[in-house]
Amino acid sequence: xxxxxxxxxxxxxxxxxxxxxxxxxxxxxxxxxxxxxxxxxxxxxxxxxxxxxxxxxxxxxxxxxxxxxxxxxxxxxxxxxxxxxxxxxxxxxxxxxxxxxxxxxxxxxxxxxxxxxxxxxxxxxxxxxxxxxxxxxxxxxxxxxxxxxxxxxxxxxxxxxxxxxxxxxxxxxxxxxxxxxxxxxxxxxxxxxxxxxxxxxxxxxxxxxxxxxxxxxxxxxxxxxxxxxxxxxxxxxxxxxxxxxxxxxxxxxxxxxxxxxxxxxxxxxxxxxxxxxxxxxxxxxxxxxxxxxxxxxxxxxxxxxxxxxxxxxxxxxxxxxxxxxxxxxxxxxxxxxxxxxxxxxxxxxxxxxxxxxxxxxxxxxxxxxxxxxxxxxxxxxxxxxxxxxxxxxxxxxxxxxxxxxxxxxxxxxxxxxxxxxxxxxxxxxxxxxxxxxxxxxxxxxxxxxxxxxxxxxxxxxxxxxxxxxxxxxxxxxxxxxxxxxxxxxx
Amino acid sequence: xxxxxxxxxxxxxxxxxxxxxxxxxxxxxxxxxxxxxxxxxxxxxxxxxxxxxxxxxxxxxxxxxxxxxxxxxxxxxxxxxxxxxxxxxxxxxxxxxxxxxxxxxxxxxxxxxxxxxxxxxxxxxxxxxxxxxxxxxxxxxxxxxxxxxxxxxxxxxxxxxxxxxxxxxxxxxxxxxxxxxxxxxxxxxxxxxxxxxxxxxxxxxxxxxxxxxxxxxxxxxxxxxxxxxxxxxxxxxxxxxxxxxxxxxxxxxxxxxxxxxxxxxxxxxxxxxxxxxxxxxxxxxxxxxxxxxxxxxxxxxxxxxxxxxxxxxxxxxxxxxxxxxxxxxxxxxxxxxxxxxxxxxxxxxxxxxxxxxxxxxxxxxxxxxxxxxxxxxxxxxxxxxxxxxxxxxxxxxxxxxxxxxxxxxxxxxxxxxxxxxxxxxxxxxxxxxxxxxxxxxxxxxxxxxxxxxxxxxxxxxxxxxxxxxxxxxxxxxxxxxxxxxxxxxx
Numbered sequence: 014x015x016x017x018x019x020x021x022x023x024x025x026x027x028x029x030x031x032x033x034x035x036x037x038x039x040x041x042x043x044x045x046x047x048x049x050x051x052x053x054x055x056x057x058x059x060x061x062x063x064x065x066x067x068x069x070x071x072x073x074x075x076x077x078x079x080x081x082x083x084x085x086x087x088x089x090x091x092x093x094x095x096x097x098x099x100x101x102x103x104x105x106x107x108x109x110x111x112x113x114x115x116x117x118x119x120x121x122x123x124x125x126x127x128x129x130x131x132x133x134x135x136x137x138x139x140x141x142x143x144x145x146x147x148x149x150x151x152x153x154x155x156x157x158x159x160x161x162x163x164x165x166x167x168x169x170x171x172x173x174x175x176x177x178x179x180x181x182x183x184x185x186x187x188x189x190x191x192x193x194x195x196x197x198x199x200x201x202x203x204x205x206x207x208x209x210x211x212x213x214x215x216x217x218x219x220x221x222x223x224x225x226x227x228x229x230x231x232x233x234x235x236x237x238x239x240x241x242x243x244x245x246x247x248x249x250x251x252x253x254x255x256x257x258x259x260x261x262x263x264x265x266x267x268x269x270x271x272x273x274x275x276x277x278x279x280x281x282x283x284x285x286x287x288x289x290x291x292x293x294x295x296x297x298x299x300x301x302x303x304x305x306x307x308x309x310x311x312x313x314x315x316x317x318x319x320x321x322x323x324x325x326x327x328x329x330x331x332x333x334x335x336x337x338x339x340x341x342x343x344x345x346x347x348x349x350x351x352x353x354x355x356x357x358x359x360x361x362x363x364x365x366x367x368x369x370x371x372x373x374x375x376x377x378x379x380x381x382x383x384x385x386x387x388x389x390x391x392x393x394x395x396x397x398x399x400x401x402x403x404x405x406x407x408x409x410x411x412x413x414x415x416x417x418x419x420x421x422x423x424x425x426x427x428x429x430x431x432x433x434x435x436x437x438x439x440x441x442x443x444x445x446x447x448x449x450x451x452x453x454x455x456x457x458x459x460x461x462x463x464x465x466x467x468x469x470x471x472x473x474x475x476x477x478x479x480x481x482x483x484x485x486x487x488x489x490x491x492x493x494x495x496x497x498x499x500x501x502x503x
Numbered sequence: 504x505x506x507x508x509x510x511x512x513x514x515x516x517x518x519x520x521x522x523x524x525x526x527x528x529x530x531x532x533x534x535x536x537x538x539x540x541x542x543x544x545x546x547x548x549x550x551x552x553x554x555x556x557x558x559x560x561x562x563x564x565x566x567x568x569x570x571x572x573x574x575x576x577x578x579x580x581x582x583x584x585x586x587x588x589x590x591x592x593x594x595x596x597x598x599x600x601x602x603x604x605x606x607x608x609x610x611x612x613x614x615x616x617x618x619x620x621x622x623x624x625x626x627x628x629x630x631x632x633x634x635x636x637x638x639x640x641x642x643x644x645x646x647x648x649x650x651x652x653x654x655x656x657x658x659x660x661x662x663x664x665x666x667x668x669x670x671x672x673x674x675x676x677x678x679x680x681x682x683x684x685x686x687x688x689x690x691x692x693x694x695x696x697x698x699x700x701x702x703x704x705x706x707x708x709x710x711x712x713x714x715x716x717x718x719x720x721x722x723x724x725x726x727x728x729x730x731x732x733x734x735x736x737x738x739x740x741x742x743x744x745x746x747x748x749x750x751x752x753x754x755x756x757x758x759x760x761x762x763x764x765x766x767x768x769x770x771x772x773x774x775x776x777x778x779x780x781x782x783x784x785x786x787x788x789x790x791x792x793x794x795x796x797x798x799x800x801x802x803x804x805x806x807x808x809x810x811x812x813x814x815x816x817x818x819x820x821x822x823x824x825x826x827x828x829x830x831x832x833x834x835x836x837x838x839x840x841x842x843x844x845x846x847x848x849x850x851x852x853x854x855x856x857x858x859x860x861x862x863x864x865x866x867x868x869x870x871x872x873x874x875x876x877x878x879x880x881x882x883x884x885x886x887x888x889x890x891x892x893x894x895x896x897x898x899x900x901x902x903x904x905x906x907x908x909x910x911x912x913x914x915x916x917x918x919x920x921x922x923x924x925x926x927x928x929x930x931x932x933x934x935x936x937x938x939x940x941x942x943x944x945x946x947x948x949x950x951x952x953x954x955x956x957x958x959x960x961x962x963x964x965x966x967x968x969x970x971x972x973x974x975x976x977x978x979x980x981x982x983x984x985x986x987x988x989x990x991x992x993x
Binding site: 054076089108111133148167 | 594
């Protein structure tokens with residue numbers, strides 16, 4: 014823990030890995046591309062999950078659980094979806110191991126226990142869920158169906174990075190069924206807004222709300238709504254998506270309902286998800302060269318109290334009183350009583366873990382009636398009269414939450430460049446921290462592809478609030494009606 | 504929903520399935536042996552999970568998450584454990600599908616995407632976790648490690664029953680590491696007691712705390728502590744187990760620590776788990792021929808208000824006032840405003856779903872200043888003055904919780920028979936509702952096996968509180984020092 018981490022300016026990727034490991038968030042595992050989420054990382058995920066779950070329930074959704082496996086014949090039913098995920102599927106082919114006759118104590122797959130039909134480990138659950146919805150939906154009275162599931166999914170990615178892209182990850186996937194196209198689109202947008210609210214108000218991570226271009230859509234969707242965040246290295250992160258699935262899955266799985274006029278109609282669908290990837294976004298939005306920086310609303314520990322230099326009775330007494338008062342305000346607080354570590358070491362440790370506020374209590378300070386309060390975001394320290402420290406800290410947590418958000422908004426504004434020709438476009442991307450590029454695009458997949466080949470930048474989204482504006486495509490020169498957002502992306 | 508379910512006396516197994524389906528708890532899926540947990544069933548599981556999670560955290564545990572897959576070479580490292588689970592493993596052998604050249608629109612496993620090493624879908628996570636603990640544990644300062652995980656696991660069972668035995672199920676698995684044998688045993692017992700407390704105080708399901716005989720132990724454990732409940736049909740249900748794993752996994756995965764005397768020692772281990780199987784136990788402990796009966800502490804809806812015959816303004820007003828007051832007391836309440844269903848239909852529906860208390864509000868009753876309060880456990884109804892109804896209902900929920908527990912204890916007492924010879928032993932098992940048999944056993948696996956072959960009864964446990972008592976084995980006539988508990992079991 015005492016060892017420093019790589020500086021961002023030196024090697025951003027290594028800095029990221031260092032943070033994940035030194036802050037004890039996650040680790041690589043013995044399984045290629047799969048991670049172990051360590052207790053501190055999982056506590057952070059629990060806070061995110063619980064808040065999202067509350068927001069889903071407030072918008073009328075309920076949780077359920079569907080099988081981990083998707084039989085191949087269901088998996089392939091919606092062709093675009095199948096095509097999109099077929100190349101990265103873990104496939105179960107056998108249901109038994111047996112002793113290896115050639116090697117004592119070793120096992121082998123039992124060739125006699127081959128499944129009649131292979132099972133795909135879910136990369137996403139539209140197929141298994143829509144196959145189930147066929148039995149659940151008969152009439153308009155059964156609609157809307159507003160279901161969410163918290164689950165693990167597997168996508169056999171070739172290049173993985175802790176949290177950002179792993180073979181197995183944890184996520185939630187909402188799958189809703191509606192009687193009308195309009196209602197389904199409304200739901201798709203509602204969930205985009207829920208995600209955006211969560212990102213901004215809890216993660217303190219500003220996002221652009223927009224719609225994906227056709228080539229960047231979810232496989233099987235008619236439209237994909239997205240929230241896109243900008244990381245400190247000037248690359249974009251797709252942080253959550255909400256898909257309007259039209260009647261594609263209803264048709265693939267023959268899910269019809271009797272409408273109020275007694276006619277059979279196909280059901281309209283949405284799906285939407287966010288994952289442990291958000292933790293990667295959180296890290297890359299706020300953290301610095303001293304370690305993790307966490308927004309107070311999600312931090313597993315919001316305040317840590319450190320006795321200086323040691324936990325002695327007169328300090329313990331004050332610490333416990335402050336702890337009790339903070340807890341009474343619903344603040345998550347820890348008292349670091351480890352007598353084997355020096356205060357300086359502890360300071361570095363809690364900075365590495367991103368604890369938003371540290372209170373240092375020293376004997377000499379106590380005689381003066383003060384304690385030291387340090388904030389993680391700016392690293393400022395100040396002496397605070399003991400009397401008002403609890404109120405001060407409660408307010409400080411809110412200030413930090415707001416400061417992190419404001420800082421990130423400012424960064425994004427500085428790193429969003431409006432360009433009108435391709436030379437400028439390329440010049441922005443050659444900067445050390447490229448950021449978002451707002452530019453006109455002719456709306457064709459060919460141009461999009463060409464720009465990607467030439468610059469590695471992709472269309473992140475067509476922002477919801479992009480005004481209509483006459484212009485010409487930054488690459489082809491053809492006419493365009495609005496700017497879209499480009500960036501290199503994770 | 505209006506259709507009645509099979510009576511218990513007629514066909515207990517069918518009654519069970521009817522309840523699970525008609526109360527909308529779960530359904531079979533397109534995947535052999537895997538279930539879909541429906542929203543109402545999942546809401547019940549969420550209440551159970553949240554309470555258990557609180558109890559785990561109160562006893563010092565933290566959550567983490569480990570990979571779904573276990574590489575075969577790790578899986579086989581602890582031989583007994585591997586042997587115990589090898590025959591029921593789902594195995595991933597490939598990581599890609601491709602288009603089937605012989606059938607348009609169909610996919611096939613890509614033979615070129617064969618994994619170098621097969622991956623077992625976790626049936627339990629000791630192997631992957633202890634392989635990780637090797638990196639996390641160096642010195643006694645790293646101990647104890649008290650980690651729990653909420654996860655899905657897969658065991659390829661041949662005969663499955665919703666909740667009770669499914670190929671995939673949800674569970675929690677605690678995996679702890681300790682410096683001493685004594686501390687590990689203490690932890691094993693602590694978690695058995697946590698499970699017993701949860702079963703009794705929340706599920707209202709009395710359990711016998713005991714230790715498994717050697718043949719019934721978890722594969723890889725030195726001792727398995729269990730809680731055993733008695734179902735209404737006189738069969739036992741193993742409801743939770745806590746294993747003392749000795750140093751077996753530490754040795755298999757070379758997990759050592761430097762003790763305070765600077766010597767390397769193998770780490771001591773425990774693991775413990777409960778699963779969605781508990782829902783099966785809950786159903787079979789309390790429910791009746793009218794449907795599900797739920798203990799108030801876990802019921803997703805504790806009180807339902809039904810307007811008689813319809814939701815009209817003067818009834819709505821009273822209902823909303825009662826709702827608000829119940830909610831303020833932390834009671835989960837629903838107002839059934841569906842105008843299309845008649846009250847009688849609704850009553851049956853809420854009985855089927857096991858809602859503990861129903862409040863019926865009719866116009867004529869209101870004129871008299873009363874409402875009708877019905878309790879699900881005894882089906883008693885009574886008129887209650889409107890004034891005190893909220894306090895009455897709050898108390899009634901506690902009464903129902905206690906009554907369910909007391910009723911189940913009484914049933915178990917009536918259905919626990921002490922026998923001293925094998926004829927009596929067999930006679931008890933031939934009864935329609937056999938129950939627990941308390942009998943002397945000579946302590947050998949041979950006798951245990953013989954009794955199982957002859958009667959299908961197994962040793963459920965050696966109760967923790969079994970007094971020392973001289974006797975002779977009910978089968979072999981050899982001397983025995985204490986009685987053990989036999990039963991047919993799920």
